[in-house]
Amino acid sequence: MSFTRPLRSALFVGAVALVGVGSGSAGAQASLDIDWANIQWPPTISQTLSAVQPTANVYGQVWIDGVTSAPGATSGLIAQVGFGPTGSNPDASWSWAPMSFNTDAGNFDEFVGTMSPTETGTFCYTTRYSGDGGATWFYAVNGPDEANSTCPGPYGVLSVSASADTTAPSTPDGLGGVGSATSGVSLTWNSHPDTDGDLWAFEVLREVVASPGPVVLATIVDPSAVSYTDTTASSGVAYRYQLVAVDTSFNRSAPSSAATVTAVDPTTTSTTSTSTTTEPAVTTTSTTDAATTTEATTTTAGIATPTSTASTVAPILPPTGNSATRVLPAVGVTLAGAALVLVARRRPARF
Incomplete structure (x- = not known):
């Protein structure tokens, strides 16, 4: 043969x-x-x-x-x-x-x-x-x-x-953010109660305020997480963030209230702006000068191994x-x- x-x-x-x-x-x-x-x-x-x-x-x-x-x-x-x-x-x-x-x-x-x-x-x-x-x-x-x-x-x-589990986790709360000229945007939120005991992760949503349309920026696979740093934020750009809780069955909570944050541009002077539209108020403050950079603070506002077992099948x-x-x-x-x-x-x- x-x-x-x-x-x-x-x-x-x-x-x-x-x-x-x-x-x-x-x-x-x-x-x-x-x-x-x-x-x-x-x-x-x-x-x-x-x-x-x-x-x-x-x-x-x-x-x-x-x-x-x-x-x-x-x-x-x-x-x-x-x-x-x-x-x-x-x-x-x-x-x-x-x-x-x-x-x-x-x-x-x-x-x-x-x-x-x-x-x-x-x-x-x-x-x-x-x-x-x-x-x-x-x-x-x-x-x-x-x-x-x-x-x-x-x-x-x-x-x-x-x-069979169709119950979504409760909505995260307390989301806030701080913008820095050196480290991007730092987000924090309150510890999630995880009342069902099956919380798996948080999804961080982000959109540019001037060009709405949220996308999932990151998935944090840690139910005890209370912070996240967006190192991809561009200086001088205003972003709107929300948080979604996800359980082990991929049930998702409603998005949290939003935090609107501007990553500080070190070339700008101090500015303060407050929203007075029908949307909940959003306040952003940023302060910088040529020698010193301080942080911008915001208030929150509501917006929409595999196992190794041999195969028994003949090749x-x-x-x-x-x-x-x-x-x-x-x-x-x-x-x-x-x-x-x-x-x-x-x-x-x-x-």
Whole structure:
């Protein structure tokens, strides 16, 4: 019997290689030349939405001819598991999490990891691998159930349902802020009562007063937190901040009353402004001179590891050397035949 190694496709432009099998981007010549990879198990995952409980383990295997057959983890080889909307190709817009080396599986290195979805719905997931520190990625080319109708191809199906807990935390209060020319904007608030005992984090919302539209600036995963420093605030710009409490089931409180703060511009003179509109009053004071910078104070106003257990599933594609014919159980073709598929899949096919 003879074994034909999977073909690979590469275009070389100077010192740059554009790898054509499962690769998501271009970069410098890879330090490790990945030949094949998969999602080993499982084909489907059902998950209840939770901030503290990740999904079941996802296993993936990767093969580098003459490299991964050596005992132990391959130095410089990294792996990730990620998920995204059905009908989309895996790319940087998907949510990715690191995988860790799990075990040697014949000639393969096996990795294991979990996912932590933050919303309900149905998603596709896959694995990817890199031998150059993440400059380029080799995506799985086989999966445990490639004929599934939701995510056909080298993908698994992730179904996320809502938690039975639908009670939102109480709204944070006491939010205030101080602007500094040297450290940005420092926010403080009162300790949250956490009456349900399941408080998980705080989301800091920020918008530019002159251009309304709040966005989540940061998520503070600490239920006991009472402060945050916005080091990205620009001097002289007025910002409006709010705080949202989030519990372990991703229930969110109503936004807190707002704190409007201007990061101090060291070139300005002392100014005081007080809002007298129908909105609740907002007062901001900033004082600076050429030699001394003092802080601006404001009042508040209302505005809208995965476990490492070996996979027990037989490898999907187990090439064991250079002189044996192997059949792809998932698709029923020889490895030589699979090479034509791999060359055609310069990126995972859109489904």
